[in-house]
Amino acid sequence: MCQHCNYTIHAAQHHFGWDNANAPVERVAPGSTIAFECKDASAGQLGPDSVLADLIAMDPGKANPVTGPIFVDGAEPGDILKVTLEQFTPSGFGWTANIPGFGLLADQFKDPALHIWDYDAAGMTPAxxxxxxxxxxxxxxxxxxxxxxxxxxxxxxxxxxxxxxMDIRDLTAGVEIYLPVEVAGALFSIGDTHAAQGDGEVCGTAIESPMDVVLTLDLIKQTPLTMPRFTTPGPVTRHLDQKGYEVTTGIGPDLMLGARDAVSGMIDLLCATHALSAVDAYMLCSVCGDLRISEVVDAPNWVVSFYFPRAVFD
Incomplete structure (x- = not known):
C-alpha cells in the first residue's frame, strides 16, 4: 500500500472507544511513517448496495471505529505528538445519512434517510x-x-x-496537526475518513468513506499544549470557491439557535430553487455547506452564516 512506510496498520486493528488501557497494535519510533487502513463510520455495516433498512438495523455500538492505537517511543505527558498527514487513498464508496436523534436539526428531521455515493476514486471528480x-x-x-x-x-x-x-474538514493531505500527549506512548488512533464534508457536518454525517491514510508521527518534547492546533499548507476552500456562494444567516443572542436558523434557511432556499426534498437538502448541506460565525461583538445579537457553494449546481 505504501512503499516508503515503516508500518502498515490494518483495518482489523481497530477499536470503538478511547481507553488508555488499550493494548497498542504497534510500537514505533518518532519520525515513523505509517499506513493506516481506515474503516468507514459504520464499521462496514453499510456498503455500496445498502438500503434504508440496513441503516435502520445498524448497531450504534459499532460507530466511528478508529485504527490503532500506536505507541510512540519516548512520548510522555507534557509532550506534543506532531502528526503530518501525507496521503489519502479513497475507496470510491461512501454514504451520507440522516440518523434519527442525531444532527443539528434532529428535532425537525425525525425519519431516517440514506444516500449511497459512487465516486471517482482515481480522478476525484465531483460526486x-x-x-x-x-x-x-x-x-x-x-x-x-x-x-x-x-x-x-x-x-x-x-x-x-x-x-x-473533531470532524474538521481541513485536516487533509499536507496538514500538520499537533496533539497533547497525556499518557505514556500517546496511544494514537485515526479513522472516520470522509470524502467530503462541510464545516459543521450539520446532519451528523459527511460522505462517510473507507480509505487508506499515510501519516508521519513526530514528538515535540515537554511543550505543554492544552488543545489541538494545526497548520494548513495553503488555501482550504479552493475546491468550492470558483462559482461563489449562496448565504443564509441566523441572528440572535444564542449562537446555536443562530446556527440552526442559518441552516434551516438554506434548506428552504435549496428546496425552493432546486426542487429538493427537505431531507436531501439537509444531507447536501452537511457534505458541502459551511457554517461560519460572522460576528460575536455586537451585543446582544450574534450572526451565524451558512455558505452553500454555487458550484454544486452550476
Missing part, C-alpha cells in the same frame, strides 16, 4: 447527488487523537482536548 448536484471532494480524517489521561473507556463520538472526533 453526483441526484440528477443535478455535483459535490467537490476533499478527503480527510474526521477522527484522530491520543488516549486521554482519565481511566476507563470513553466514547469516540465527542471530541476531546487530545483530539478525537
Amino acid at each position: 453526483l447527488f441526484g440528477p443535478a448536484a455535483r459535490v467537490p471532494l476533499k478527503p480527510f480524517a474526521g477522527t484522530l487523537g491520543n488516549a486521554p489521561a482519565e481511566m476507563g473507556q470513553h466514547s469516540i463520538i465527542p471530541p476531546r482536548r487530545v483530539g478525537g472526533n
